[in-house]
Amino acid sequence: MSDYFKDIAPIQFEGLNSENPLAFRYYNADQVVLGKTMKEHLRFAACYWHTFCWNGLDPFGGGTFERPWFAGGTPLQLAEQKADAAFDFFTKLTVPYYCFHDRDVAPEGADPRESHHNFKHMVEKLAAHQERTGMKLLWGTANLFSHRRFMSGAATNPNPELFAMAAAQVRDAMDATHQLGGENYVLWGGREGYESLLNTNIGHELDQMGRFLNMVVEYKYKIGFKGAILIEPKPREPSKHQYDFDTATVYGLLARAGLEKEIQVNIEANHATLSGHSFEHEVATALALGIFGSLDMNRGDYQLGWDTDQFPNNVPELALTMYYIMQAGGFKTGGCNFDAKVRRQSIDAADLFHGHVGGMDVCARALLAAEKMISDSRMEQAISERYAGWGQTWAQDIMAGKVGLDALADQVLANNTDVLPVSGRQEYLENLVNRFV
Amino acid sequence: MSDYFKDIAPIQFEGLNSENPLAFRYYNADQVVLGKTMKEHLRFAACYWHTFCWNGLDPFGGGTFERPWFAGGTPLQLAEQKADAAFDFFTKLTVPYYCFHDRDVAPEGADPRESHHNFKHMVEKLAAHQERTGMKLLWGTANLFSHRRFMSGAATNPNPELFAMAAAQVRDAMDATHQLGGENYVLWGGREGYESLLNTNIGHELDQMGRFLNMVVEYKYKIGFKGAILIEPKPREPSKHQYDFDTATVYGLLARAGLEKEIQVNIEANHATLSGHSFEHEVATALALGIFGSLDMNRGDYQLGWDTDQFPNNVPELALTMYYIMQAGGFKTGGCNFDAKVRRQSIDAADLFHGHVGGMDVCARALLAAEKMISDSRMEQAISERYAGWGQTWAQDIMAGKVGLDALADQVLANNTDVLPVSGRQEYLENLVNRFV
Amino acid sequence: MSDYFKDIAPIQFEGLNSENPLAFRYYNADQVVLGKTMKEHLRFAACYWHTFCWNGLDPFGGGTFERPWFAGGTPLQLAEQKADAAFDFFTKLTVPYYCFHDRDVAPEGADPRESHHNFKHMVEKLAAHQERTGMKLLWGTANLFSHRRFMSGAATNPNPELFAMAAAQVRDAMDATHQLGGENYVLWGGREGYESLLNTNIGHELDQMGRFLNMVVEYKYKIGFKGAILIEPKPREPSKHQYDFDTATVYGLLARAGLEKEIQVNIEANHATLSGHSFEHEVATALALGIFGSLDMNRGDYQLGWDTDQFPNNVPELALTMYYIMQAGGFKTGGCNFDAKVRRQSIDAADLFHGHVGGMDVCARALLAAEKMISDSRMEQAISERYAGWGQTWAQDIMAGKVGLDALADQVLANNTDVLPVSGRQEYLENLVNRFV
Amino acid sequence: MSDYFKDIAPIQFEGLNSENPLAFRYYNADQVVLGKTMKEHLRFAACYWHTFCWNGLDPFGGGTFERPWFAGGTPLQLAEQKADAAFDFFTKLTVPYYCFHDRDVAPEGADPRESHHNFKHMVEKLAAHQERTGMKLLWGTANLFSHRRFMSGAATNPNPELFAMAAAQVRDAMDATHQLGGENYVLWGGREGYESLLNTNIGHELDQMGRFLNMVVEYKYKIGFKGAILIEPKPREPSKHQYDFDTATVYGLLARAGLEKEIQVNIEANHATLSGHSFEHEVATALALGIFGSLDMNRGDYQLGWDTDQFPNNVPELALTMYYIMQAGGFKTGGCNFDAKVRRQSIDAADLFHGHVGGMDVCARALLAAEKMISDSRMEQAISERYAGWGQTWAQDIMAGKVGLDALADQVLANNTDVLPVSGRQEYLENLVNRFV
Ligand SMILES: [Co+2]
Ligand SMILES: [Co+2]
Ligand SMILES: [Co+2]
Ligand SMILES: [Co+2]
Ligand SMILES: [Co+2]
Ligand SMILES: [Co+2]
Ligand SMILES: [Co+2]
Ligand SMILES: [Co+2]
Incomplete structure (x- = not known):
């Protein structure tokens, strides 16, 4: 048990009249809406990376957060402390799911084997935490963009040896996701794109990406993973251009690789707006194309040209997205993952809860609005x-x-x-x- | 013969030392570059709409141009005067090709039949002008976005009767293009998209669009049209969202309709930048996907969020686009159509020439740069x-x-x-x- | 009395349970909020231009609206019919105020004197309508951007004769505003900027603008106009760059001309977002700089790069703006003018009411939210x-x-x-x- | 002497026919243009931060550069190694000037005094390097945005103790700039703005900023510093909104603080485009307002919404900027500082030279173009x-x-x-x- 969150009581539903800022006013897990409980509909997940790994660093300044698991032990000890804190957070927050990248939960080692073993070690710890707490894994993924070796891409790297290293990481991450009962496996191509056309062969890179995606699907069947394979579209950043620009572009990529029935999209609100679309556009398009999978719930800032990953806070905006999803039958394997981070000035442990509690309540309000829209039926x-x-x-x-x-x-x-x-x-x-x- | 351009002598190549602002300094039609003449490579076209139809109106003000064919006769008489002026312009400019929408060349009638007859009448006039001058048609297209009946789309209209009216216009425009020896037929979906998701069924509209495209291809084969069918991607404007957002999106649309071998793209520079891409990105992507067709040559303004359709004037920007095209073997049926208009303050007849002459010289410089890049070979x-x-x-x-x-x-x-x-x-x-x- | 709106009953407050789409559910004119009635706080105005002059035209298509006052009479007769319809609309909508440009209410004549007389004539008609209905004028302004003579600017035109013509129009518009009891006079510089630096002397134009503003203020005192003089910032469109880019820029302009105590800003939501700011930023900045005047209430589309002037519909967004204004004591001479237009597909008379009724209810909800924020006091x-x-x-x-x-x-x-x-x-x-x- | 650049020979002018990628083809330091040598006109500076401090980190990945001075010694030893390498680079590049932030050249200490002493120590080293090499300081500045203490601003911090700490750093940086013969002192307010209006008092912060600027000017006179004080406008990033948004906004800030004759602007190309303006707009505006000071030479990417700080490479774009400056008499205390960084995939020592050599040649071409424009005189x-x-x-x-x-x-x-x-x-x-x- 971590004591970083020791001053925070488990979050409870207290209803509209509560003046407790760390209580839910709308999210009532067991309340039935459109035939299921809110918990079953929303399938909330908290993410490992923003809440437990990010230190507040931005391109103009160093870390502002001082988490106990950032220093003071060996990498593996710190990873274990971080996992303790993470599951403490998840359970106090009462989200049923979490999500992670391989490198969020286990440190990069000195060489591929050490990285592999570090990850295996931590997956056992995560399994134990899941067993202990009842937490479930919404999805796992591999971080193929932070290490300098992937600076020129992973599946789309000009060097096939890096394609192979990416494959190795993805196999481990798929194995872990399978082992931990994950309900989806996600691919986000942070460096699968280009910085400059001058050193890029787009056609070759698109072929590489198509082949990589096919390998992932083949491996899914090989190991009997029953979850969905998802791609998370994003137009740019860190790459100048990413091949998974938006939902329509991903559809084209999948069709070209013969995978439009095999892979779906994990749509992030902030990625939607960066690509020149509304969140509801991306969701409605994915539903129309038959590739809707899951949501990365957050918001961008309409005046900023980069991915701010803020917590959602505008109910009218979210309500339409929720309406389209519910109208189409709700989430299947997907859910609402908070790919959202507190601002770098929000340095207190409590701020992590404020962000998530507010976001969950906003989603619950949006779900309640969607319920009203559906029962009213005038929109349809x-x-x-x-x-x-x-x-x-x-x-x-x-x-x-x-x-x-x-x-x-x-x-x-x-x-x-x-x-x-x-x-x-x-x-x-x-x-x-x-x-x- | 129109006398609107009577003070303008035919434009000639005079080389770098010329101080004549209405002479080419780089575009030397018969100069051989990369194995062909500049004329054969660049396949310049001038467009009817911006130069002969637009009156300078913008959303905040009325027309500023006072062309003799704007008033003072019956609609058909004015259309004939306009055609006289247009061919006078084309020949003085020495572009080998032109492009038009059906409604650019002939007036909308009081009912479908009158429109049909007006158009037929003017197509005969165009044929005679072509015969007389040797001008050729790079492409024809149908305007399915200006008339109020198409305010909610043409192929994607919620009303199938408007789908039928769009079909009627497209058949006439394809027939005319075929009759006039056009080398391509272009589709631009100015209202094929949506203003609000609240009144839109995206899935149905995408199916309508897929069906319409298939009908166009079927008809092409039926009449034995040998040119290419092209779609011109644009992300938005006038629609909030257009289904032909960018090249990658169009690829997906085509793949979904089974048409990725049948239809190519006509890439406009300003549409590229509005969609969040560079011009060379769109071209390189189309080449990589095997759907590159033709260019609408112009430029946008990087600080403005709408389609300004200015004449190209930045050689370094254009040189890369030209390099990728030439490296891939050059234009086939496509060419460089100036979908560009003089600014609304450029009210003189001579300004129309300044715009085009400058644009043609910039393209010629880009072609010469591409030649150097290719012979140098270090980039490749x-x-x-x-x-x-x-x-x-x-x-x-x-x-x-x-x-x-x-x-x-x-x-x-x-x-x-x-x-x-x-x-x-x-x-x-x-x-x-x-x-x- | 116009009969264009004969099927529309006067709009009434019916409260939350009303299922009547043409009733107010929140805007209860006489309900007291923060010490005043909603009507006194919000000071709603409807605008002449979007609702009575615009025909649905956009850069890609002609008009879609068919209003009876668009054709079928002399220009002055049509202007009178338009005024009848406008006051019918205003009174049915129950807004206490309206706003106009000189050319909205009276037709441009064949020469300056005819324009002057047309305007004088119509101002008398407006005065009679005001007298009859009790309607008041929130502000008047002069349209110095639609006529082709102003294509290169009005106060900042390179030709001083056009500066003089602008002065003549502004004097008439100020006189009319004064005569009609207008509470503000607004300047919007649609062409006070540049299309290209290549033909522009910024320094000279800024000096011209400073001089023009001083002339306006001098004339205000000369005629004893007690209202406020306001500038409406906008970053671009129609000009590539406008000198009144945003509130902070206008503050600098005013300071340079010695007018920062004499002129305030009329902030439009859509202009705010086009300039890279939130609406509440512009309002908070104006309040901080002591130049807050009035609001042009509307919304843009976050994915579109031009001024869409849609009706406001997002309560959380507007609530903060309203909070800052109410916290600072509320409107003085200003109010909430709907510089908003129905979409070009919204062609029915009723749509004009839907737009305004929805917008007024959204503002009322925002005001009620602001009241709660203020009484709660935790934000402060x-x-x-x-x-x-x-x-x-x-x-x-x-x-x-x-x-x-x-x-x-x-x-x-x-x-x-x-x-x-x-x-x-x-x-x-x-x-x-x-x-x- | 550092040996990191030992394989790079001093860069020389070799002219157009040179095939040496590390030679100047246009920048001929002693060539006379418009009455002065290129060196005297362009006053090139290289910057410390991007080239010697940045490790290639971006928001999605760790460092990619492995410079010898990044690890393997005490902080002060590494700072000395870095200075050795920097002056080696500057002299091989043959730029006459350099620029730095206090924290670029000396490590932050454990407390204010240690930081102060570290900086004093390194300023002595810089002085010795200048003495040894003849290098001059174009400008110095203080980094008031990277340390977590400044996460909520420096001069505009809600806590006056942080205002005081900012003052302490600025005094040291001004003293150092004075001691090293710097020709300007620059202020860039990376966190002088806000993340959220909800926790911000804009009016108070603008007053704080005005007071701080006045203190800087007072101190300049106190110590007899003869250089110019400059503010570098930037619209956002890292802050959501920065108070020094663009040149026009800075003019307003200065006017409000009574400093429009005392402080000028250091205009960065990429900041210009992020603020919705062209580079030449910002320069022309500053010239018109009488506050033009210096340039941060770089370029952004028109498709990316953040500050990419790439090296300039488009001659036509830069030529107009250079023309306006030269037309106005050229630089006074200012110059061309490369606030530009190689891409994170450009990991070789040679890449640092490629970036700067290319940038310098582009500037030289732009200067030569400006000379032609001026002698031709048709533009004027x-x-x-x-x-x-x-x-x-x-x-x-x-x-x-x-x-x-x-x-x-x-x-x-x-x-x-x-x-x-x-x-x-x-x-x-x-x-x-x-x-x-
Ligand atoms: Co995400
Ligand atoms: Co994100
Ligand atoms: Co086009
Ligand atoms: Co266009
Ligand atoms: Co307005
Ligand atoms: Co507007
Ligand atoms: Co800079
Ligand atoms: Co920068």
Whole structure:
């Protein structure tokens, strides 16, 4: 047991009248919404990296956080202390899931074997913590972007030996995820892109990436991992351009590699906005393309051009995202992982709880709003009425490929009738949404 | 013959020492570069819409241009005057090609049949002008975004009758393009996207778009059109989100519709930068994906968030784009169409020439720079050396699918050797480029 | 009386349980909040231009709205019909104020005198409508950006004759504002900036602008206008760069012209975000600099790089803006003018009401949230506690200029004590805000 | 003498035909341009921080550079090794100037006194290096943003004790700059701004900043420092909003503090573009406002929303900036400091030279282009002709305040003449510029 959080009591639902800043006012784990408990719907996860690994460093300044597990022991001892603190945090926060990168939980060793053994050692510790606490793993992943060896990419590195080193790390991370009962395995290509076209062969790198993704899927079947394989789109940063720019781009990548039925997306709110889309756009697009998997829940800052990974705090913004997901049946293997970090000036242990508690309550409010939208049904009706014309036989024939350009054109000239446009009613619909948030 | 340009003499190549602002200093049509004449390589086109239709209007003010064909006759008379002026301009400018939308050349009629007949009438006039002048059509297209009936989209309209009206317009535009010997047919989906998710069914609209594209391809084969079908990606504007966001997104759309071998992209510089990419990125991506078709040559303003369609004027920026295209063998059916307009304060007839002459010279300089890059070969060598490791047998086996994650991981642990990163040499390469521009 | 809105009943407050989409659920004009009625606090205005003049045109397509006053009469007859419809709309909407540009209400004439007389004529009509309905004028302004004569600027035009024509229009607009009892006079410099530095003398144009502003202030005193003179900052669009970029820039302009006590800012939400700031930043900055005047209430789209002027619909975003204003004592001469337009697909008369009713309710919710924030007082306390150290005598001496760099540096070295940072508690504060919205 | 650069020979001018990538092709220090040598005009400086302190770390990965002075000694020993290497680099590069932050050259100590003594110690070493090599200091500055104590600002910290600690560091840095003959002293407010308005009192912080700037100016006079005091504008990053957003904002800050004659700006290209302006805009604005001081020469990436600090490599872009400066008489105390860093994949010692040599050549080309623009004079004439009307007596009377709004308006109505707009000729001017680059 860590004592870093000893002053924090387990977080409880206290309802709207609570003045306790470290209580839930909306997130009531066992409250039934749309046929399931909030806990079952939201499948909250806390992440290892931002909360337990980041020290507050930014490009213009050093660390501001002073966590006890940052110094004062061997790397493995510190990793164990960190795990103690992490599970203490997770359980006090009452999230059912957590997520990690291999290098978050175990230190990089002096050579590949030592890294491998460090990781194996810590996975045993995590297994024990899970056993002890009932915590579950939402997803695992491999960090293929922090070590200098991957400065020019991992799967898309110009050097095949680094592709092999990436493969080794991913095998270990997939094995660990499988062993720990993880429900998904995630790939984020922080350096899978380029800094300059001048030293880059895009075509070759896209082929490498396609091959790597296929290897991951093959290995999933080989070991019998039943979870989903997910890619997390991001347009840039750290790379100038990343090959997994956004959901539509990832769809193209997957189609090119023949994997559009095998891999889904883990959509992060801040990555969505950095790519020039709203969060709900990315989710709605993934649902439309059949590749929606999971969420990295956070928010960016609309005035900043980089990934700020702040906790979500705007209910109206999140409510639509939640609505689209719930309307489509809710999460399957995915969930709401807080890929979010407290600001670098938020240096107290309590701040970590403030960030997550606030974020969880915002998600719960969004879920409650989505429930209202669904039971009200006017939003859904507005859409179905607008496209109702496509239910006509002649229109279905178009979609079925029975009618060609020529026949349609003839019909238009034959009838010589024009079509009057009808109002899109956007303001009415926006006001309608505001009834629910 | 129009007399709007009567004070402008045909533009000639006068070389570097010319002080004539309306002469080419670099573009020497018959000069051989990389095995072809500049004219054959660059395949310049001027566009109808910006130069002959736009009156200088912007969202905050009315027209500033006073062209003689804007008023003072019946719509068809004015369309004929406009065509006279346009061909006068094209020939004085010495571009071999032009491009148009159906509604640029012929007025919208009171009903579909009248529009159809107006267009047919003007296509005959264009044919006669082509015959008379030797001008050729680089591509034709249909304007499916200006009329209010298409305010909610054309192929992706919620109303199938508008899908049919779009089909009618496209058939006419394809027929005209075929009749006029056009070398490509272009689709730009100005309203194929959404303003608000609240009234949009993305999945249905993507299916509509896929079906429409297939109809276009089917019709191409039906009429024996030998040119290429092109989509012009654009991320937004006028729509909040357009389904043809960028080249990678279009690739995904095409793959989903089974058309990635049938349709290519017409890449516009300003659309590239609005989508968060450099122009050369879009071109290199299209080449890598096998869907590069043609260019809409212009530039945006890096501080402005909308499509400014200015004439290209930065040689170093354009040189890389030209290099990638020439390295890949140059244009096939495509060319360099100036989708560019003079600023709304540039109200004189001569300004139209200044814009194009400057743009053509910038392209010629970029082509000359590309020639130097190719003959020098150090840029290409730097890439091939960087990826040389992938030529090894074991690395080729990875790409060929003969080796899996497991085997690679075992090999890494067996050898336990780490890999040292090597410099990406970006600054060296950037300096190398600067030798050629 | 116009009959364009004959199907719309006057909008009433019906409270939260109302299912009537054209009723207020929050805006209860006579409800007292923070010591005044909502009506007195919010001082709502509807604008003439977007709702009565714009026809739905965008850069890629023609008008979509078909208002009866757009065609079918002489320009002055249509202007009168428009005024009838406008006052019908204002009174049904129950906003107490309206705003206009000179050219919104009266047509441009064939020459300056005709324009002058047209405007005079319509000002009489407006006066009669005000008299009849009790409507008041929040502010008037002159449109110095739509006519082609102003394509290169008005006050900052390279031609002094256009400076004079701008002066003539502004005098008329100030006279009209004065005559109609307007509470403010606004200047928006849509073309007061540049398209290209290549034809621009920034220094001269800034001097021209400074002189023009001084002339406006001199004239205000000359005619005894008691309202405020306001500048509306905007970073760009239509100009590439506008001299009134944002609030801080306007402060500098005013200081350079000696007018920082004479002119205030009219802050528009969408202009704020286009300039790289949040709305609340612009408001808080103006309050800090002592130049806060009024609001143009709307919202932009965070993914779009141009001024979309949508109706506000995000309560949490607006609540902070309202909080800062109310905390500083509320509006004086200013108010909430809806510089907002329905989407171009929202073609029905009712859509104009949906936009405004939704916007007014969102503002009312924001005001109610601000009231809660103020009565709770924890937000204010957090700030005052954080800066409490500056209340110490030695710290006040610094601010008073009694202590120099040298003395402070000596003191630090003498004491040799370091200072521990304290948490900024941002997440705690964000959660606190979420209690009130 | 460091041996890190032992394989690099001093960089020499070899002219256009040189194939040596580590030679100047354009920068010929002693070549006379516009009446001075290139060396005298450009006043190149290399910076300490990016080249000698940064280890290649980014927010997603650790260091990639392995410099000998990063490890293996006491902090002061390493600082001395670093200084040896730095002066070795400066002299081989043949830049006449360098720039530093206090903490770049000397390690932070355990307490203020130790930091003070470390710095004093290293300033003596720098003095000796300057004496030995003839290198000069372009400017010094204090790093008030990297240490965690300054996480909430320095001059604008809510805690006055941190204001005092900032004062102590600045006094030392000003003393050192004075002692080392520095020609300017620079202030960059990396944390002088806010992360969240919720914990910020903007008005108080602006007052603190104004007072701090006044203290700096008072101290300058006290010690008899003859150089210029400069502020380096930047819109955001690391802070969400910085008070020195851009040149116009800084002008307002200075005017509010009564310092617009005392402090000038150090304009960085990448900061310009992050603030929504072109580099030449910021320079032209500073010249127009009389506060132009010096340049931080680099470039950003137009697709990236953060400060990439790349070496300049686009001659056309830089040429205009250089033209405006030269047209205004050239640099006074300022110069061209490379606030630029090699990419994190550029890990070789030689890469540091490639970056700077390329950047210096680009600046030299831009200077040569500016010379051509000035001798040609058509660019200047186009401007003076465009504003010629303001030379008329009646127009000068306007500017002199002799004519009011009323008189001008009367004159317009009396004459009732309209003014025809004239072409802005932007395309002609852009083509003209392209003759010189
Ligand atoms: Co994420
Ligand atoms: Co992120
Ligand atoms: Co185009
Ligand atoms: Co365009
Ligand atoms: Co406004
Ligand atoms: Co606006
Ligand atoms: Co800098
Ligand atoms: Co920088």
